[in-house]
Amino acid sequence: xxxxHNETTISLAQLLAHWQGHRGLTRRVIDAFxxxxxxxHTIGGMRTFKELTMELNSxxxxxxxxxxxxEWKELNKxxxxxxxxxxxKTKEGILxxxxxxxxxxxxxxxxxxxxxxxxxxxxxxxxxGPVWWLLxxxxxxxxxxxxxxxVYLRSLGIEPPPFWDR
Amino acid sequence: xxxxHNETTISLAQLLAHWQGHRGLTRRVIDAFxxxxxxxHTIGGMRTFKELTMELNSxxxxxxxxxxxxEWKELNKxxxxxxxxxxxKTKEGILxxxxxxxxxxxxxxxxxxxxxxxxxxxxxxxxxGPVWWLLxxxxxxxxxxxxxxxVYLRSLGIEPPPFWDR
Numbered sequence: 001x002x003x004x005h006n007e008t009t010i011s012l013a014q015l016l017a018h019w020q021g022h023r024g025l026t027r028r029v030i031d032a033f034x035x036x037x038x039x040x041h042t043i044g045g046m047r048t049f050k051e052l053t054m055e056l057n058s059x060x061x062x063x064x065x066x067x068x069x070x071e072w073k074e075l076n077k078x079x080x081x082x083x084x085x086x087x088x089k090t091k092e093g094i095l096x097x098x099x100x101x102x103x104x105x106x107x108x109x110x111x112x113x114x115x116x117x118x119x120x121x122x123x124x125x126x127x128x129g130p131v132w133w134l135l136x137x138x139x140x141x142x143x144x145x146x147x148x149x150x151v152y153l154r155s156l157g158i159e160p161p162p163f164w165d166r
Numbered sequence: 167x168x169x170x171h172n173e174t175t176i177s178l179a180q181l182l183a184h185w186q187g188h189r190g191l192t193r194r195v196i197d198a199f200x201x202x203x204x205x206x207h208t209i210g211g212m213r214t215f216k217e218l219t220m221e222l223n224s225x226x227x228x229x230x231x232x233x234x235x236x237e238w239k240e241l242n243k244x245x246x247x248x249x250x251x252x253x254x255k256t257k258e259g260i261l262x263x264x265x266x267x268x269x270x271x272x273x274x275x276x277x278x279x280x281x282x283x284x285x286x287x288x289x290x291x292x293x294x295g296p297v298w299w300l301l302x303x304x305x306x307x308x309x310x311x312x313x314x315x316x317v318y319l320r321s322l323g324i325e326p327p328p329f330w331d332r
Contacts (some may be wrong), residue, residue, distance in 0.1 A: 007174075007177055007178055007280040007281070008173075008280065008281050008284050009175060009177065009178060009281070009283045009284075010174055010175055010176065010283060010298045011173055011175065012173055012175060012299065014296075015175060018299075018302060022306075036305060042320075042321060043209070043317050043319030043321050044321040044322070044323070045320060046317065046320050048264070053224070064186065114173040114174065115173075115174050117174070117175045117176060118174050118175075124195070130180075131182065132175060133184075136184060137330075138278065140188070140243060140306075140309050142267045143306050143309040143310050143313065144309050144310075144312070144313040144316075144329055145313065146310070147310040147311065147312070147313030147314045148313045148314065148316060148317050149308075149312050150314060150315075151209050151210065151212065151317040151318075153210075154209060154210030154211060154212050155209050155210040156210070157210070163310055164303075
């Protein structure tokens, strides 16, 4: 664990607010899709935005849980998730998963130890790195795919919500 | 300025490496565009990737300079930039600006004070917020627009460099 002498860059509470700000914007992008196009529209052989969103749904609450506890589980194995429909067939079902994850992240975050982000862990038993790097991967991956959702929406003639509004 | 009691989330050196990792990937995405499509290809009335890249070029070195010094300047007003072509008409010219900025960021970053990210500043005299928030905006905006570049490349039948490779 690296020692950071007298550096105060960003707090855990600020990181949570930053992540949740992005998540709120991503929710509005999901919601901006017409139901059918969310499940069918694609460009250049890429995944639909439903599929991209489900990738994000697989790494939100589970990622926060892993950061907070060191346990890396699938979504339906998290406490309270047994009743969740993790294979939603509607926009409403996707958004329900999203909102459940948002609450889960808020609730588990206070368990993150003050120096946890400087530890090394292996996310989902596969990706090894500093915990801050894992957290930033979850956030950056969301921004990356959401940016792709912006192009999908524009190509459908729909104006996406503004990027800066979180 | 918020006091962060005993929290070590991410160091300034790690933030620099994180940003530069993203910048290296974005450079490969720019380079993956055929010269003509970089300046002409668009989807749904959006800007070309050249225009998106030039937005990023306007906020890289200048953003790091602002974070390090509190001075917010246009690119061609930075020390050593007077000879730069800040309106490039070729991919080579865009990449030259990119590489110049990458070096500039590396060189100015050690001037960032250990508690600077918890200060509030007004970037370019316009956007006021915590300095960490300004830094994250620069990075996130790059990830956002680069994700759009991925769709442009896919729509041209070109495989983009992998997202995780930084």
